[in-house]
Amino acid sequence: DDISGIKIVTPPNYSGELNFNIDYITTEAGKEANNPSKTFDSKKSTNNVSIFVKPIVDAEFKSNTITNEDSESVKDGNSYYKLDLRIEYKNGDIDETLVSVTINEPTSTEYKLFIKNGDSFEAITFTNGKANVALEDLVEVYVQAPENKHGDFNLSGSFVAKDSQNGVGKNINYEATEEKGFDHTLTIKPVTDTPIITVNPKTD
Numbered sequence: 682d683d684i685s686g687i688k689i690v691t692p693p694n695y696s697g698e699l700n701f702n703i704d705y706i707t708t709e710a711g712k713e714a715n716n717p718s719k720t721f722d723s724k725k726s727t728n729n730v731s732i733f734v735k736p737i738v739d740a741e742f743k744s745n746t747i748t749n750e751d752s753e754s755v756k757d758g759n760s761y762y763k764l765d766l767r768i769e770y771k772n773g774d775i776d777e778t779l780v781s782v783t784i785n786e787p788t789s790t791e792y793k794l795f796i797k798n799g800d801s802f803e804a805i806t807f808t809n810g811k812a813n814v815a816l817e818d819l820v821e822v823y824v825q826a827p828e829n830k831h832g833d834f835n836l837s838g839s840f841v842a843k844d845s846q847n848g849v850g851k852n853i854n855y856e857a858t859e860e861k862g863f864d865h866t867l868t869i870k871p872v873t874d875t876p877i878i879t880v881n882p883k884t885d
Contacts, residue, residue: 689732694774696736696844697855703728735857736844739771742863750831750872754823760830761795761802761823762867766814768842780841780858782819786810792834792867797821811838824867831871837864 689699708723746765754761768779786807787794795802796818802825805812814822824834840863845856 691734694736694739694772694776696734699732699734701730703730733855735855737857738777738842738844738859738861739774740768740777740842740844741771742840742861742865743767743769744864745866745868747868747870749870751828752872755828756802758828759825760828761797761825762869763797764822764824764836764865764867766819766822766865768840774844777842777844779816779819780843782814782816782838782840784812784814784822784836784838786812787834787836789834791827791830793825794836795823795825797823826869831869834867834869835864836867837862839863 691699704725704727706723706725743765746762748762751760753763766782768777770777784794784805794805794812796805796814797803798821802823805814805822824836826834839860841858841860843856843858
């Protein structure tokens, strides 16, 4: 029948509330032996229908940062590399936002994590192997590595992201949050240093 085939089509990534009315007519069939299809009574009614389309979190955490050896900040024999820590939108859903980020303490002894504060670098403090990084500090997270060091540094953690109607959830029907784990790899590409040539003027 036609009723079972009715579909509601929304724009991509839609979330929110759909409200509409359904008008329907009910009839009572007759009981006359010679005219069983005769209708004795009919009634028109209207029902209000509300459909809540709850959002889901599609975003994933960016998986890598790629940079060149000793290309950013070098101090006292160490290089500091800024990490590109953020969510990446999926399926064209660009109204999702970060709520919180937790970083697991690295196991490497060569690489350390810092937050840049002005011209100084402050070591990230871990409690029970984890550190909650304020969102305003997320863009200032750096990895400290020995000067001339190249290769991969792997970082793991978790994040909470939110998706809500128009970016502002009115209630549970309009908002969704989800915690997901992430892995992030810093790749430091080797660079050949420019050789320094000195000439001894006393040599023939």
